[in-house]
Amino acid sequence: MATLARRVFSEALGTAFLLAAVVGSGIMAQRLAGGNVALALLCNTLATGAMLAVLILIFASTSGAHFNPAVSLAFALRAEMTWTIVGVYVAAQVIGAIGGVWAAHLMFDLPVWQVATTVRTGPGQWLAEAIAAFGLLLTILGCVRAAPGATAYAVGLYITAAYWFTASTSFANPAVTIARSLSDTFAGIAPAGVLAFIAAQVLGSVAAVVMARWLWPQPEKPE
Numbered sequence: 001m002a003t004l005a006r007r008v009f010s011e012a013l014g015t016a017f018l019l020a021a022v023v024g025s026g027i028m029a030q031r032l033a034g035g036n037v038a039l040a041l042l043c044n045t046l047a048t049g050a051m052l053a054v055l056i057l058i059f060a061s062t063s064g065a066h067f068n069p070a071v072s073l074a075f076a077l078r079a080e081m082t083w084t085i086v087g088v089y090v091a092a093q094v095i096g097a098i099g100g101v102w103a104a105h106l107m108f109d110l111p112v113w114q115v116a117t118t119v120r121t122g123p124g125q126w127l128a129e130a131i132a133a134f135g136l137l138l139t140i141l142g143c144v145r146a147a148p149g150a151t152a153y154a155v156g157l158y159i160t161a162a163y164w165f166t167a168s169t170s171f172a173n174p175a176v177t178i179a180r181s182l183s184d185t186f187a188g189i190a191p192a193g194v195l196a197f198i199a200a201q202v203l204g205s206v207a208a209v210v211m212a213r214w215l216w217p218q219p220e221k222p223e
Contacts, residue, residue, distance in 0.1 A: 002062045004088070010063035011089050012096035014055045018067050019100030019179050020107075021051035026186030027108045040186060045163040053156030060152065068173040069093055070205040074137050077209045090175070097179035105183065116181050116188030120168060125193075126200045128166035133204030134211075135162060136172045141212040174198045 002010070025047030026040070033040035052067075059065040066072045069090040075081040081089075102112045139158045143151040162170035171177045171189070177198055181191045189197065 004085070007063040008088055008092045010059045011066060012092040012099070014059045014063070014065060015067040015093045015096035015175055016100035016103065017055055018048075018051060019097045019176065020104045021100075022048050022176065023101050023104035023180070023183050023185060023187050024107060027104065027110070030186040041163065041169070044186065045160055048163070049156040049160030052159055053152045056152035056155060063089075065152075067093060067096075067175070068136075069175055070133055070137065070173060070201050071140060073202065074141070074205050074209050077206065078213075093175040094178055097175040098182060101179045101183045104185075110185070114182060114184040114188075116184045116190050118184075118188045118190055119193065120189045121193040121196065125168045126196055128168040129171060129197050129200035130204035130207075132162050132166045132168065132170040132172040133201040134208045135204075136170075137205045137208030138211060141208065142216065145212075145216040168197070171197055172201060172204075174201055177201070 022044070026044045029040040029043035029047075033043065055067065056065040059067075064075070066075075066089060072081065072086045072089045072093070076083055076086045105112050105114065136155070136158060139154050140151065143154050147154070159170060159172070162172065171180070174197075177189060177194050180187050180189050181194050
């Protein structure tokens with residue numbers, strides 16, 4: 001097993017690359033799409049889904065490739081991680097996410113420090129985030145139980161689809177939500193909407209853990 005330092009660094013680095021992909025592809029897409037928002041979103045979607053699959057393939061054997069506090073929370077609730085380790089993972093994920101956003105800004109010659117102005121709020125968006133997180137965690141937990149080798153592709157494909165079937169474009173990740181509030185670009189979310197998004201994501205994740213226990217009960221240990 002990798003040392004804790006390697007695991008935490010992998011979570012920070014992987015989350016940084018994820019956010020660089022989310023924000024950077026959003027900036028590039030908006031610049032090239034000529035005002036066509038649907039085309040810009042499609043480009044943003046494909047880059048994000050592809051990068052997520054790659055990052056999971058790279059880092060799964062080191063840290064588990066969570067890149068998402070909701071995923072780490074789920075594994076703690078399943079008693080597969082200690083709460084202390086989860087706290088360290090979450091800190092690394094948030095720091096990495098912010099670093100990835102700032103790297104994207106620098107690559108595109110934008111001011112590093114920004115605050116998003118895109119309003120994303122309301123019952124529909126909150127429900128979308130709960131459903132997005134529920135589906136993401138169910139995808140991960142189902143693959144872990146039934147098809148571990150397919151997890152990277154399943155997660156990448158799920159996020160690609162969820163960009164389009166959810167009203168919120170499927171953040172499904174508290175670290176992503178926090179970091180995107182610091183980017184006044186295509187992918188941004190105004191800070192006022194962050195807490196409600198995170199609450200919805202946590203609720204959806206907890207619901208997925210409960211559902212997974214029923215769908216895929218753990219085998220009983222022999223006495």
